[in-house]
Amino acid sequence: MATFGEKLRALMAERQTSQRGLARLVPCDAGYLSKVAGDLKRPSVELAERLDELLGAGGALAVLRPSDPGSSPAVLDLTGIRLLSATGPPADADYVAEVRRTSQALVRLDSVHGGDDVLPLALRAFRAVNYRLGSGGYVPSVERDLTAAAGEAAQVAAWLAYDADRQDVSRQTIHEALMLSRQAGDSSMELFELTHMAMQSVHLHRPAEAMRITTGLLDDGLPPRAAALMDIRRGRALAQLGHGGDALAALGRARSVLLDASGARDAAWTWWITDAEVLWHTGMAHAELGDWVGAVPLLRESAKLRRGYPRARYNDLAHLLNALVHAGDWGEVEPVLTEVAGEAGDVGSARTTNLLSRVTGRIMREDAPSAVADLAEDLHHALKAA
Numbered sequence: 001m002a003t004f005g006e007k008l009r010a011l012m013a014e015r016q017t018s019q020r021g022l023a024r025l026v027p028c029d030a031g032y033l034s035k036v037a038g039d040l041k042r043p044s045v046e047l048a049e050r051l052d053e054l055l056g057a058g059g060a061l062a063v064l065r066p067s068d069p070g071s072s073p074a075v076l077d078l079t080g081i082r083l084l085s086a087t088g089p090p091a092d093a094d095y096v097a098e099v100r101r102t103s104q105a106l107v108r109l110d111s112v113h114g115g116d117d118v119l120p121l122a123l124r125a126f127r128a129v130n131y132r133l134g135s136g137g138y139v140p141s142v143e144r145d146l147t148a149a150a151g152e153a154a155q156v157a158a159w160l161a162y163d164a165d166r167q168d169v170s171r172q173t174i175h176e177a178l179m180l181s182r183q184a185g186d187s188s189m190e191l192f193e194l195t196h197m198a199m200q201s202v203h204l205h206r207p208a209e210a211m212r213i214t215t216g217l218l219d220d221g222l223p224p225r226a227a228a229l230m231d232i233r234r235g236r237a238l239a240q241l242g243h244g245g246d247a248l249a250a251l252g253r254a255r256s257v258l259l260d261a262s263g264a265r266d267a268a269w270t271w272w273i274t275d276a277e278v279l280w281h282t283g284m285a286h287a288e289l290g291d292w293v294g295a296v297p298l299l300r301e302s303a304k305l306r307r308g309y310p311r312a313r314y315n316d317l318a319h320l321l322n323a324l325v326h327a328g329d330w331g332e333v334e335p336v337l338t339e340v341a342g343e344a345g346d347v348g349s350a351r352t353t354n355l356l357s358r359v360t361g362r363i364m365r366e367d368a369p370s371a372v373a374d375l376a377e378d379l380h381h382a383l384k385a386a
Contacts, residue, residue, distance in 0.1 A: 004048070004064040005039035011055040012037075020374050025054050030378040031341015041342050042066050083121075084128040091129075091138035091146055099129050099149040103156045114311045115163030116348030122157040126173070129153055133180075144184050151180035151189055155196065162200060163311070165350035170200060188267040191217070191226060198233040207240035225270035228254040232273075232281045239285035247289070251282045276305035280316055283323070292326040299323055314340070314347040322359045325366070333363070334372050341379045357383050 002010070012022060019037065023030040028047065035041035043051070048065040055061060084095075084102060102125050109118045129150045132138055138146050154177030161170035174196050181189040194213055201210035214234050222230065235250035255278045283298030303316035317340045324333045340356065360380035364373060 002064065003039050004043065004061070004066060005037050007057075007061050007064050008037050008051060008055075011057055011061060015055055017055070020378065022051070022054065023378065026050055029341055029344070029382045031338050031375055031382075032345065034338045034375075035342030038338075040339075084125050086128040086131040087137070091132045091142060093142055093145070095132075095138075096142050096145045096149050099125070099146070099153055103149075103153050106156050106160070110160055110163065110311060112310050112347075114314070114347045114349030114352070115160035116350055118348075119157070119160040119164045119166065119169075122153070122160045123169075123173075126150065126153040126157045130176075130180075147180055148184035148186045148189065151177050151184055151186060151193075154180060155189065155193055158193075158196060162196070162203070163349050163351050165354055167200065167204060171197075174200070188269070191222070192267070192269050195226075195229050195233055198230075198237070202233065202236045202240065205240060207237035210234070210237035211241075223265040223267065223270070224257050224260075225266040225273045228257040228278065229270070229273050231257070232278055235285055236281055236288070239288040242289070244289045247285050248282070251278060251285055254278050255282070274305070276302045276312075276316075279305070280319070284319065287319075287323055287326070292323050295323040296320065296327060296329070296332075310343070311347050311349055314343045315349060315352045317343070318352045318355050318359070322355065325359055325362055328366075330369050330372055333368070334375070337363075337372065337375050337379070341375065341382075344379065344383065353383055 048062045052062040158174035178193045198210040198213040231254035238247035280302035283295040286295035299320040306313040360376040363376035
């Protein structure tokens with residue numbers, strides 16, 4: 001029996017209907033429709049029935065729609081999220097544990113959905129626990145633990161604000177996080193917050209600031225993965241300063257550490273510092289040094305390794321697309337653009353969306369093949385509308 005995508009392609013050929021034309025009739029994003037036609041995306045019931053109607057299939061197409069396996073990444077699953085109360089009985093050890101569970105659940109949500117929709121929940125959680133601290137609404141025995149949990153909650157909110165491209169909110173919140181972690185004596189979380197500051201400085205193209213933040217930290221006998229992350233931050237800053245040799249040496253050192261280290265001394269928060277992370281940053285350093293061709297295989301490999309992490313993979317693919325466009329490799333642009341277009345509705349990351357808007361705008365201005373230009377135009381307008 002034919003799959004939904006195979007039947008859809010056959011009907012389009014019989015009706016001499018183009019993918020872009022059909023998408024306009026639905027209406028839907030042409031990139032998303034391409035994924036459906038390639039059996040890479042499951043159509044909704046409504047889309048399957050609409051396509052069946054437009055192609056005059058008499059139900060033969062709609063019946064081939066694959067059944068849902070359970071939950072969809074496009075549906076925000078709030079399992080594990082408890083809206084923390086800023087008032088009520090004094091916060092005790094159970095309340096502190098709930099703050100930490102909420103922070104962990106928010107991180108899980110971010111890895112699937114991105115920061116846009118999750119940020120308000122994170123800010124609400126942080127403000128609730130921070131109010132408890134400021135008003136004295138806790139039992140004295142948990143003051144240090146509550147302060148440390150508040151610092152962690154602020155760090156999570158700062159990351160989500162960064163991903164949602166609310167850089168002003170992120171900078172303010174990470175400074176609050178750093179203050180709280182210092183008050184609690186949580187040196188591990190304090191280090192994490194400093195790496196966030198350096199990351200944001202690089203993102204905002206403030207490499208000298210990033211260098212000042214990281215200076216001296218690598219000489220403190222850091223655990224392996226934390227040392228690798230610090231080298232990643234310095235490598236990116238050095239690339240932006242034009243010191244290519246030093247930048248790639250720092251990133252190469254970070255990768256060697258990750259491949260060799262056992263991780264026994266590393267804090268729990270370092271779980272996400274992987275080979276994919278250093279490959280991505282190395283690709284970005286090549287791009288910042290003007291070596292777009294050299295960036296491509298590194299960004300491609302990082303995206304491949306991050307299957308199962310929708311938000312990170314979506315971001316990787318967007319940067320891979322940007323590198324391919326700068327390199328003028330139109331043959332490779334089309335499949336990556338098609339995949340990114342299919343993911344655009346599932347992940348809410350304004351940081352990535354804003355990049356895609358710039359990249360698709362660039363494609364529209366370049367002498368790109370018509371199929372690529374049409375797909376870029378569709379995605380560009382869809383992103384603007386969203």
